[in-house]
Each structure stands twice: as structure tokens, then as C-alpha cells.
Amino acid sequence: GLSKCSALEVLDLQDNTFTAMGGRALADVIANWSVIKELGVGDCLLSARGAVMLAEALKAGKNKTLQTLRLQYNEIDAKGIEALCKVAQTSDLPALQRVELNGNKFSEDDSNVEALKTLLDERREENAPDADEDDETWGIDELDDLEEDSDDEDEDQDDDEDAEEERVLKQADQAESENVAQEKDNSVDELADLMGKTELK
The missing domain is CATH 1.20.5 (Single alpha-helices involved in coiled-coils or other helix-helix interfaces)
Structure with missing residues (x-):
């Protein structure tokens, strides 16, 4: 299955029903994809716990090529955002440049959201100084459809x-x-x- 595809670079699992159990399964296999660049799990009901488990798995440092993480509409709350922000700030995800989070359950003013925005902006300025601020390959997507936690x-x-x-x-x-x-x-x-x-x- 997919878990054996060690050369996988792009995986789009959007619009599937994961829940926390699917999140655990994803967390168990993601380390196998050591050259993955883009992971899309938007609209998968990943849940807050699923997001935390995914973040914990990414802390293993096996996905250093990951550039884009699509997590929209997954019922991720402030705890999930905190876990994702913490791993993004480490050397475990040095290539991360785009995170899509719209449609989740946290405040746009959450300090971890601000920290993640700042981190990705700094990486854009350092690695792609000619890229426009609205370049959709960098930063965070527009958070215009968030739910109250x-x-x-x-x-x-x-x-x-x-x-x-x-x-x-x-x-x-x-x-x-x-x-x-x-x-x-x-x-x-x-x-x-x-x-x-x-x-x-």
C-alpha cells in the first residue's frame, strides 16, 4: 500500500473521513515518506487529537523535504495548532513553507497562528526574496471561515x-x-x- 511508497512526493487525501483513528494511522506511516513535499489531508475530519498525533509524528524528523501541509476543515483546535506550530519551529521541518488551516476551530488571533505566520514569512524572505507576499506557495492561507472553539x-x-x-x-x-x-x-x-x-x- 501507500505506506511502502518511500519515494512518494505528493499525496492528496482530501475529502476522506479520517477522525482521530485515521489520524493515528497517518501518523504511524508518515515517517516512511522521507521525500514527500506535499501532504493534503483537507476536509478529512482529522480532529484535534489527530492533528496532535500528526505533529508528534513529524517531530521524528523523517520528513525534512515537506513543503506544503494542507489541513483545512479538520476540526483542529488551539491544541492542535500549538502542536503543529511547535514542530514547524524545530529543525524537523526545515523546508515547510505553506500551511493551509482555514475552516478549523481556533481563533485567527491565536498566538501560535501568529508565530506560524511569522516563521513562514521569514522563510519566504530568506529563501525566495522575489516571491510576492500573496504567493500561495508560501505562508498561511486566508483564515476567513474559522469556527469558534x-x-x-x-x-x-x-x-x-x-x-x-x-x-x-x-x-x-x-x-x-x-x-x-x-x-x-x-x-x-x-x-x-x-x-x-x-x-x-
Whole structure:
């Protein structure tokens, strides 16, 4: 699958339903894409926890070529932005030049948003001094469709995500058990057939 594509440079997963569980799966494999330049996971319901897990994975320093990160409309809150800002400020993402965050759940005046803007502007001035301020390959996108963050909503969302993860894990366990049971039944049938063909002498 994609996790084995070590030469992957551009991946657009926009408009899929990730939730925190999908965010964990993405975080588990992103280190394999050591030459990726653009990652698009916009409108994927990544969630606040998913964004934090992604940021933690990026801290491993395996994605030093990543230039563009598209994270619009993912219900990312202030905690997620803080985690992303912190990793962007380290040497783990030295090539990062564009982050798209519109449609999430934080304030445009959040200090981490301002810090991220400043960082990307400084990188543009240093690496592409002739680039215009409106150049859409640099900086942060226009944040004109942000939602207000709500602690109550976040708690409800976390509960829903926990319940969904538990449901999916139970289904996986059940499917695995059924497969094992089926394999046992097949083995018994094969043994019975073999014994039926055996003659005692």
C-alpha cells in the first residue's frame, strides 16, 4: 500500500473521513515518506487529537523535504495548532513553507497562528526574496471561515471518537475470531475427508 511508497512526493487525501483513528494511522506511516513535499489531508475530519498525533509524528524528523501541509476543515483546535506550530519551529521541518488551516476551530488571533505566520514569512524572505507576499506557495492561507472553539463540543467529540474506535476494534476482533473459527472448521473438514479416504489394513 501507500505506506511502502518511500519515494512518494505528493499525496492528496482530501475529502476522506479520517477522525482521530485515521489520524493515528497517518501518523504511524508518515515517517516512511522521507521525500514527500506535499501532504493534503483537507476536509478529512482529522480532529484535534489527530492533528496532535500528526505533529508528534513529524517531530521524528523523517520528513525534512515537506513543503506544503494542507489541513483545512479538520476540526483542529488551539491544541492542535500549538502542536503543529511547535514542530514547524524545530529543525524537523526545515523546508515547510505553506500551511493551509482555514475552516478549523481556533481563533485567527491565536498566538501560535501568529508565530506560524511569522516563521513562514521569514522563510519566504530568506529563501525566495522575489516571491510576492500573496504567493500561495508560501505562508498561511486566508483564515476567513474559522469556527469558534468549544470545550463542551470537544469533549463530546472525543467521546464519540472513543466510541467509534472501540466499535471498529470490536468488529476487527470479531472478524478475526470468525476467520480463525472458519479456518478451524476447514481444517476439521479436510481431516475428515482424509480419514474417510484412509483404509485400515
